[in-house]
Every structure is written in C-alpha cells, then in structure tokens.
Amino acid sequence: MLQTLRNWKRRRLLAQAAIPELLWREALESLPFLAVYTDAELERLRERVVVFLAEKSILGARGFEVIPLMRVIIALQACVLVLNLDPRYYDGWESVIVYPDEFITDLEYEDEAGVVHRAHEPLAGEAMPQGPVVLSWPDVEASADWSSAGMNLVIHEFAHKLDMRSGEANGCPPLPAEMPPRSWQKAMNCAFDHFRARVEKGEDTPIDSYAAESPAEFFAVLSEVFFADPTLLVHEYPKIYELFAWFYKQDPASRTELLLET
Numbered sequence: 088m089l090q091t092l093r094n095w096k097r098r099r100l101l102a103q104a105a106i107p108e109l110l111w112r113e114a115l116e117s118l119p120f121l122a123v124y125t126d127a128e129l130e131r132l133r134e135r136v137v138v139f140l141a142e143k144s145i146l147g148a149r150g151f152e153v154i155p156l157m158r159v160i161i162a163l164q165a166c167v168l169v170l171n172l173d174p175r176y177y178d179g180w181e182s183v184i185v186y187p188d189e190f191i192t193d194l195e196y197e198d199e200a201g202v203v204h205r206a207h208e209p210l211a212g213e214a215m216p217q218g219p220v221v222l223s224w225p226d227v228e229a230s231a232d233w234s235s236a237g238m239n240l241v242i243h244e245f246a247h248k249l250d251m252r253s254g255e256a257n258g259c260p261p262l263p264a265e266m267p268p269r270s271w272q273k274a275m276n277c278a279f280d281h282f283r284a285r286v287e288k289g290e291d292t293p294i295d296s297y298a299a300e301s302p303a304e305f306f307a308v309l310s311e312v313f314f315a316d317p318t319l320l321v322h323e324y325p326k327i328y329e330l331f332a333w334f335y336k337q338d339p340a341s342r343t344e345l346l347l348e349t
C-alpha cells in the first residue's frame with residue numbers, strides 16, 4: 088500500500104514538476120562527463136532529478152541566490168550516483184545548502200564515539216550524517232568539468248551521503264545482502280593501503296592524493312573517478328572498478344569505450 092502510494096505520488100510529481108527542456112539541456116552541457124550516457128539513461132536521470140528537487144530543499148546561505156540552473160546542476164550530479172539504486176538511499180535528510188564561497192559551518196555533529204565535530208577550516212563541501220550536504224558554489228562550478236578540474240565536488244559529497252546511511256562515513260556504505268561487508272572491506276582496505284603507500288612515497292598519482300586521507304575519503308574520491316573518468320579507475324584499480332560497478336549498478340567505462348569506437 089505504501090509503495091503504491093509512493094508510486095502514485097511520484098507519477099503525479101513527474102507530471103507536475105517537469106524541468107523545462109532548455110534548462111535541462113543547459114545543465115547537461117555544463118557536465119561533459121554525462122555525454123556518454125544513453126538517451127534512455129538521461130531520461131531516467133531526469134525523472135530522478137525531478138523527484139530529488141521536489142523532496143530536497145536547495146537553499147542559499149549568506150544571501151546567496153540559488154538559481155534554477157544551479158539547482159538542476161547539483162541535483163543531476165547527486166542523482167547520477169543513485170540512477171540505478173533505490174531512491175530511498177537519500178532518505179532521512181532534507182537539504183542542500185549552497186554558499187557563495189568556501190565556508191566554515193556553524194553546524195556540528197556528534198559521531199558514534201560521542202566526539203563533537205565542527206569545521207575550523209574553510210571547506211568546499213561537507214556532508215553530515217542525517218544532516219545537510221553543504222557546497223561552495225564556485226567549487227561546484229569549477230569541478231563540473233572533470234577534464235579541467237580532475238575532481239567532482241558534488242559526486243564526492245553525495246558518495247559520503249551514501250556511506251553515511253549506516254552512520255559515520257567509513258568507506259563501507261550499507262551493502263545489498265549478497266555482498267558480505269567483509270569482502271568489500273578486504274578489497275577496499277587492500278587498495279587503500281596500496282594507494283596510501285604510493286602517496287607516502289611522494290608519487291604524483293593520477294588519482295587525487297586526498298584519497299589517502301582515510302577509507303571514507305578513498306571511497307568518495309574513487310566514486311568521483313568511477314563516474315567522471317571511469318577508464319582511469321579501470322587502469323589504476325580494476326578490482327575497485329568492478330566492485331563499484333556492482334555497487335552502483337552501472338558500467339561507465341563501457342560507455343566511454345563505446346564512445347571512443349564511434
């Protein structure tokens with residue numbers, strides 16, 4: 088019954104809150120990594136974006152005005168992660184807060200050990216367990232084009248959000264029943280240790296060295312690479328690519344290869 092009601096609400100929403108074509112196109116063009124998505128995938132992504140924008144508030148902080156194009160650009164990247172996942176993965180929190188620049192939040196949260204966290208240095212983005220995702224707009228804008236930025240802030244923070252479904256981010260999001268967390272952790276820990284050793288040796292890694300900070304950052308940074316530069320992840324850590332393809336139920340590298348063949 089609940090599912091029926093949910094589906095009915097969703098259909099009504101899709102009919103009422105459609106995104107104007109011009110706005111949709113403009114948002115897509117500002118995110119070149121989406122060029123490899125098929126028309127059918129983009130249509131599904133558009134539906135996800137409509138629902139996301141209806142369910143979440145995207146609010147400007149410090150007087151910043153969030154225009155419709157910004158809302159769609161943020162929602163599009165957030166929804167890429169859950170395109171083939173249960174939409175309820177983003178349940179349990181309500182808003183995305185957008186700052187006009189890097190920010191120091193007044194927000195604080197308590198982790199499982201009872202330690203209260205509060206940011207003291209300016210941040211480009213932050214995700215809080217059961218709380219908002221906070222983004223600096225100039226950093227969202229600068230990281231929309233992977234080929235020039237080599238990072239994607241929105242994907243990064245929303246990967247943390249998936250990780251935080253089970254509490255504090257630790258690099259191991261809740262997994263479907265068929266994958267024991269131990270197998271996930273084994274593969275991720277092995278790759279993380281390998282990557283951290285490379286960074287400690289001073290290697291100029293093609294993957295952002297920030298991934299060596301912690302298992303949580305490793306998951307978030309590698310999720311950026313998985314979606315925005317999938318062949319890089321295939322070359323660097325093929326086992327993690329396979330793991331993510333299974334987890335996200337997407338195979339972005341195969342799309343890129345198809346594009347290169349045509």
Ligand SMILES: [Zn+2]
Pocket residue numbers: 243247303304307
């Ligand atoms: Zn992070």
